[in-house]
Amino acid sequence: MIFVIDVGNTTMTMGVFDKDEIKAKFRLTTQINRTSDEYGLYLADLLTLKGISIDDIETVVISSVVPRVMYSLVSGIKKYIGITPLILGVGAKTGIKIPIPNPKEVGADRVADAVGAYEIYGGPVLVADFGTANKYDLITEDGSLIAAVTCPGLKMSANAMWSGTAKLPEVEIALPDTILAKDTVTSMQAGLVFGCIGQTEYIIKRMLKEAGLDKCTVVATGGLGRIIANNTDVIDIYDPNLLLKGLKFIADKNRVK
Template sequence: MILVIDVGNTNITLGIFDKEELVSSFRMTTKIPRTSDEYGIMISDMLRTRNVEQSDIEAVIIASVVPGIMHSFKNGILKYIKKTPFEIGAGTKTGIKIATANPREIGADRVVDAVAAYDLYGGPLIVIDFGTATTYDLISADGSFLAGVTSPGIRISADALWNQTAKLPEIEIKKPASILAKETITSMQAGLVFGCIGQTEYIVKKMIEESGIPDMKVIATGGLGKIIAESTDVIQIYDPALTLKGLKIIYNKARGK
């Protein structure tokens, strides 16, 4: 079994692959400071609830955009899972050519998403990840990462809305029945969700227009992406496990499989 881990700004998402099948996934929060022992014990316990022992894990692969926790996190894996984790970084064989001005600036999560989307669905395509930030990445027919757009994620926008105003409450992020809201909570939900839908449609349209590539697929992932994907026809596929699949694909490439 292979343990794949996506360390994001909000959550750490872990997946277990048995051969090529994703058999389980689970999450923990990123922002709580933890020691290597806490990380190791939590991961070991989560594995055991899935009837997986540390001896069942052949390898661990990580993509991280949170360097500040990685020393403790990787040490926890080494101490409790007994494997030295393979972390994706500059020089990792991915099959994607980064054709931007500074390739090292592209986050590991975006590269992993691009690898998965291109390998599973083919190019040209736009990959949208509705995470802490919402990212839109353009991948050409030959697998080159050509351009990317970064905007605040839905939850960042929501946090700003209720933390920077005196009377607006913290709310559940969901799509209301109508944009014609009659009270405060649904008016906030309408602004957040319909605003993100509008942003998605406009950015995708402009990326297609300015790239001159009319026949692009649009693949979406990310925790809140399902709400948006179900509400617009510019997204063809919503794949919630895209990043985990990309990690396994990169592991296979790195091992020459």
């Protein structure tokens, strides 16, 4: 089995693959001050609770955008699972080309998304990942990641709005019935969600236009991707496990044991 871990700014998303099937999926909050023993015990217990034997884990692959977590996380995996994980970065085989001046600047999560989208849906493909930040990545027919756009995510925008104002309350991120809001809560929800939908539509259309692409599969992913994908015509597919699938493909390509 292959154990894949994505370390995001807010949460760690994890999955266990048995061949091409996801047998288990779970999340942890990303905590910088956890020790290696804490991480190791958490992961070992979660695997056991999901009915996964540690002895069946053959490969561990990690993508991370939070470097300060990595020492404790990797040490915990070594001690409690007994495997040295593959860290997605320079030297890892991905099958994706990154023809930009500094490929190291591209986050590991974006690379994993690109691999998953390209392997499953082919190219050209545009990935819209809705997480802490909204990320839009364009992969060409030959598997080159040629463009990336980054914007504040829904939660980041919401936090900025209610923490930076005196009277605006903290609200649930939800799609209101109408954009013609008549109270404070729904006006904030309308601005956040419809604003993100508008951002998504404009950015995707502009990226495809400037790239000269008439046909391109657009795949949405990320925790808040469903609410956006269900309310716009510019997104073709919502795949909540795209990044985890990308990490699984990377494990296959590197044949890590």
